Amino acid sequence: MRDRLALGCQLTGMVLIMNLYKNFVALNVDTLAGRLKDLAVLQDQVGADHKAWRVREVGDGNLNLVFIVQGPNGAAVVKQALPYVRLVGDSWPLPLKRSFFEYHALTRQSKRDFGMTPKIFSFDEKQAMIVMEFLTPHIILRKALIDGREIPELPNKLGCFLARTLFRGSDLCMDTKLRKADLALFSDNVALCDITESLVFSDPYYNSKLNRHTSPQLDEIVAQLRADRDLKVAAQRLKHIFANMPETLIHGDLHTGSIMVTDHDVRVIDPEFAFYGPMAFDVGMLLANFWMSYFSQRGHDGATPRNSMRSYLLKTIVEIWDHFRNEFSKLWHIERTGILYQRQLFEDQNDALGSAQALDQFLHGIWVDMLGFAGVEIHRRILGLAHNADFELIADPDVRAACETKALKLGRHLAVNRAQIQSMADINALAERLEKEIVS
Amino acid sequence: MRDRLALGCQLTGMVLIMNLYKNFVALNVDTLAGRLKDLAVLQDQVGADHKAWRVREVGDGNLNLVFIVQGPNGAAVVKQALPYVRLVGDSWPLPLKRSFFEYHALTRQSKRDFGMTPKIFSFDEKQAMIVMEFLTPHIILRKALIDGREIPELPNKLGCFLARTLFRGSDLCMDTKLRKADLALFSDNVALCDITESLVFSDPYYNSKLNRHTSPQLDEIVAQLRADRDLKVAAQRLKHIFANMPETLIHGDLHTGSIMVTDHDVRVIDPEFAFYGPMAFDVGMLLANFWMSYFSQRGHDGATPRNSMRSYLLKTIVEIWDHFRNEFSKLWHIERTGILYQRQLFEDQNDALGSAQALDQFLHGIWVDMLGFAGVEIHRRILGLAHNADFELIADPDVRAACETKALKLGRHLAVNRAQIQSMADINALAERLEKEIVS
Secondary structure (H helix, E strand, O other): OOOHHHHHHHHHHHHHHHHHOOOOOOOOOOOHHHHHOOOHHHHHHHOOOHHHOEEEEOOOOOOEEEEEEEOOOOEEEEEEEOOEEOOOEEEEEOOOOHHHHHHHHHHHHHHHOOOOOOOEEEEEOOOOEEEEEOOOOOEEHHHHHHOOOOOOOHHHHHHHHHHHHHHHOOOOOOOHHHHHHHHHHHOOOHHHHHHHHHHOOOHHHOOOOOOOOOOOOOHHHHHHHHOOHHHHHHHHHHHHHHHHOOOEEEOOOOOHHHEEEOOOOEEEOOOOOOEEEOHHHHHHHHHHHHHHHHHHHHHHOOOOOOHHHHHHHHHHHHHHHHHHHHHHHHHHHHOOOOOOOOHHHOHHHOOHHHHHHHHHHHHHHHHHHHHHHHHHHHHHHHHOOOOOHHHHOOOOHHHHHHHHHHHHHHHHHHHHHHHHOOOHHHHHHHHHHHHOOOOO | OOOHHHHHHHHHHHHHHHHHOOOOOOOOOOOHHHHHOOOHHHHHHHOOOHHHOEEEEOOOOOOEEEEEEEOOOOEEEEEEEOOEEOOOEEEEEOOOOHHHHHHHHHHHHHHHOOOOOOOEEEEEOOOOEEEEEOOOOOEEHHHHHHOOOOOOOHHHHHHHHHHHHHHHOOOOOOOHHHHHHHHHHHOOOHHHHHHHHHHOOOHHHOOOOOOOOOOOOOHHHHHHHHOOHHHHHHHHHHHHHHHHOOOEEEOOOOOHHHEEEOOOOEEEOOOOOOEEEOHHHHHHHHHHHHHHHHHHHHHHOOOOOOHHHHHHHHHHHHHHHHHHHHHHHHHHHHOOOOOOOOHHHOHHHOOHHHHHHHHHHHHHHHHHHHHHHHHHHHHHHHHOOOOOHHHHOOOOHHHHHHHHHHHHHHHHHHHHHHHHOOOHHHHHHHHHHHHOOOOO
């Protein structure tokens, strides 16, 4: 059913994009200062004399170049997309336009939850390059959790970030005409959606060549999961929701590697996967990464077992969800100005209880789908292409596999039984029983 | 949360659109032949000498001009959008671009279910004008049903039309990159979506000034429905699905007034409301109009009660759903080439039963939402702005109100209890008990 017209539009679009990026040249530590020396915002941040700039490349992600530029005035980050997946190499091309989506997502997130994203100094579309705030002494949250650090600010900041960005980008709040135009803008972020659609929802559940897992220790459970009919159907149902439910502008890759922290600050970075998708996706992916951290702690236990860290992680999951619910409920009552669940039908008819009933049902829908997204996120990080340092840094494969097995079992429970799960307390009780090997 | 950038884009878009349509002039019966005399496709259809053309204006819908042009060679239809809602007048502006969406929907529907739409001869974007096949001796299906005519071809043709257009425009079948580009294209059909969002899902459930109903006969039940908390929440949940679930290119206005029939042919017309929405919407709206026809028959009973017609209508509902299910299932097995429920996970793993399980769940999801959409469609045709001739042509307001009351009750049942309704047989049994006043 190829559509010639659509194909024509697409080819025209590709030519326009190729022209847009025809002068793209990747930066490197030697060329950066010379090429960006006239950029006023960078002079302001770092210092007027570019010869005094020190440039380091620190990109440890899978996709991009990230430079820290330091000088007498201070420092800034220069992030540049590459026309391929850095993790894999130039055999896997990836559009530079993801930088455009990252920039536009950052500006929207900053308005919706001010202070939770890095400040943006400039964006150069043709060079797919964003100049932004250098966050210091922040470190990646995932690293902090692997190190056993407890970050007190997480639940409030992350719960509110989820509620504010998800609510304020939806038809509950925005002018639907603007939302539909924005949806059209982001619907071109096809390549990054394709990564999620394939790597999260499908590849882990069959013998795709990009997959890897701790072998031979996990071979048996992997075979079980790939033969698990209910799990496969659930994963595909979740893919259906991911691809066909553009409720709001989601971050799209909100794991603990996309968050930077100090003891008193939390920032969310790297929204290049942003597109209009289901609210539950960001919530579920985030919580999944805390559950994985929980099960990985055994592999990082020192002389003293990390019991306190494990309790902290489960408590954090409960509290993020609670803060999310509370903030979302608050916004429901005071910022519900969109086309959905209009006040004319409820509050304005003296039916505040109707509004509360609708809110409960809405949050219940997010709850159910969020659990499913958490389940598949856990699976893909252990069975798929992109693994987590939480598990990867456990050197002993037997210990790693034991941790991963428990996570896989929780993931299966969440994905398949999500509509019947009552509370976060129940899930965490199951996680504890898996961890203590009371159930297996 | 107004976004200046999006607003800027929107204003630019508005200027472009105003320029596109700056030479728009509405046709009329006196100017049409002179203005279109050089259109080769019209000469081919009607005859080379435009002086021999006879032009009639026959638009009986709410929105557009429709001309039939006849001449020595034959006839053609010229449909032109107006920059306002014809039903209301120029106080309600409506974008001419709906003609663009209608044209593009017709071309896609024609590919997905060839022969079920009128042939398109030409499209003039600047004049918002489509020249198409003159269907004769076809009449509007709604009129046939009011006249008590049974059309044998309906279930097979309409069930297959639904299955083919809905399946083939979705991520079950299409290349998702093309689907996402097409979604972006149709996401600009904001004004017509807004009509549905307001007039179907919200206005009927509060005292909106555009509403009207048979009064005073229906005053009491209307007040009950507008105070019905579960119904209001259900209607808003359905609006959420309508606005935020772009599974496929839907017709968007598939009632019995958008279908033309003879005893042996069925055609679907007028897809100017087309956009990417939930599959269940087209199915539910269509079946709702058959249930309304069922309850309206009492108002058109002659000397002989229309028992046979009533049975035919209920049987047709059952059969349209069955044909839809069968055709959709067939396509699931032979054309499932999209990103959802990929064969690699099921058939290719010798798990045909997994594919069948997924299909059952997918169809169940359509079933549940379809019933809800049917419920609100029934309500809005009796409580809202745009009423149906089925009821409107019943001159005696007491008889009309009695018919409408039964339909309203069925609609409430469908919208609120949709997740617990087992079968079409159960619904039709309830419809019969309402009709015979065994329940009230």
